[in-house]
Amino acid sequence: MTNTIEARALVKTYPGDVRALDGLSFVVEAGTVFALVGPNGAGKSTTVKILTTLSKPDAGEAGVAGIDVLHRPDAVRHAIGCVAQKSGIDLAATGRENLMLQGHVYGMRGAELKRRAADLLVSAGLADAAHRVTRTYSGGMQRKLDVAMGLVHRPEVLFLDEPTTGLDPQARLDMWDEIARLARDEGLTILLTTHYLDEADRLAQRLAIVDRGKVVAEGSPEQLKGELRGDAIHVELDEPVDDVSSLDALQGVRDVVVEGRLLHARADNGARMVPVVLAALEAAGIGVASVTVARPSLDDVYLRYAGRAFSDADQEVIR
Ligand SMILES: Nc1ncnc2c1ncn2[C@@H]1O[C@H](COP(=O)(O)OP(=O)(O)O)[C@@H](O)[C@H]1O
Numbered sequence: 001m002t003n004t005i006e007a008r009a010l011v012k013t014y015p016g017d018v019r020a021l022d023g024l025s026f027v028v029e030a031g032t033v034f035a036l037v038g039p040n041g042a043g044k045s046t047t048v049k050i051l052t053t054l055s056k057p058d059a060g061e062a063g064v065a066g067i068d069v070l071h072r073p074d075a076v077r078h079a080i081g082c083v084a085q086k087s088g089i090d091l092a093a094t095g096r097e098n099l100m101l102q103g104h105v106y107g108m109r110g111a112e113l114k115r116r117a118a119d120l121l122v123s124a125g126l127a128d129a130a131h132r133v134t135r136t137y138s139g140g141m142q143r144k145l146d147v148a149m150g151l152v153h154r155p156e157v158l159f160l161d162e163p164t165t166g167l168d169p170q171a172r173l174d175m176w177d178e179i180a181r182l183a184r185d186e187g188l189t190i191l192l193t194t195h196y197l198d199e200a201d202r203l204a205q206r207l208a209i210v211d212r213g214k215v216v217a218e219g220s221p222e223q224l225k226g227e228l229r230g231d232a233i234h235v236e237l238d239e240p241v242d243d244v245s246s247l248d249a250l251q252g253v254r255d256v257v258v259e260g261r262l263l264h265a266r267a268d269n270g271a272r273m274v275p276v277v278l279a280a281l282e283a284a285g286i287g288v289a290s291v292t293v294a295r296p297s298l299d300d301v302y303l304r305y306a307g308r309a310f311s312d313a314d315q316e317v318i319r
């Protein structure tokens with residue numbers, strides 16, 4: 001198997017001593033969809049910027065489509081399409097004009113470019129809106145046009161930085177279908193970033209969970225979930241607590257983590273352990289509001305590796 005994307009020990013520090021990347025490494029096999037998953041501020045966009053030649057790392061190496069990103073950025077730019085987290089479309093121009101302009105940037109001209117733009121508008125489901133100013137597009141339509149623009153010059157690798165953030169649920173499902181179609185029909189290698197674990201679970205053959213500039217877990221969604229033996233027990237407490245050492249001695253319960261009013265634990269047989277856990281909490285004088293038992297999800301994988309719940313980490317940095 002050849003690796004189409006390689007990131008090796010990337011380090012990036014921003015002014016103010018922000019260590020955005022702290023030795024981040026991963027590889028992506030040709031023709032697959034790979035997801036970088038992590039909360040806001042994890043370093044996903046910084047990684048994409050480095051791999052797409054828009055930023056330089058302080059240390060480390062990177063290769064895309066067999067080309068060294070640091071030594072031959074121009075060659076990399078022609079091999080890749082990039083859809084940044086912030087939309088790059090011109091709201092005063094029509095969908096078709098946006099695609100034509102993007103083609104010109106890549107040196108495309110004439111009939112070939114016209115045909116390419118028309119084809120992309122059809123496959124993105126935007127043919128009817130091609131001659132409308134994009135300001136009148138819905139968020140989902142604008143995002144699809146963004147993706148089409150990344151594809152104009154027929155790249156072999158596509159980078160999608162948070163392609164569904166801010167979209168309504170239906171537009172999000174449409175974008176999922178579009179990404180799956182691109183991977184299946186166009187043979188593209190796709191690297192996407194997301195802070196939705198379910199999105200990575202659905203779209204990616206492999207994913208890396210990124211936290212504070214490092215990969216903390218990597219594998220297929222099934223592998224990562226499979227590494228967690230047994231069920232997840234989630235308990236909502238009446239009041240925040242920080243000491244749950246009363247659960248440490250319980251046989252069959254492990255990985256106990258408490259965050260304010262939420263307590264998470266794992267057990268081989270979750271249903272059987274619930275009464276035992278409740279009895280131990282009651283004996284310790286800790287009131288319980290609700291309990292759920294679930295099969296492991298990627299949220300649990302994140303919790304295990306990053307030591308705090310995904311939703312909480314996402315709240316830490318509001319940007
Ligand atoms: N241009 C910049 N200047 C200073 N700090 C930055 C800059 N870009 C990103 N950062 C910081 O680097 C860290 C990683 O950011 P980013 O790569 O955008 O994360 P993500 O895309 O995962 O949300 C954050 O702490 C962010 O505030």
Ligand SMILES: [Mg+2]
Pocket residue numbers: 044045046085161162
């Ligand atoms: Mg980002």
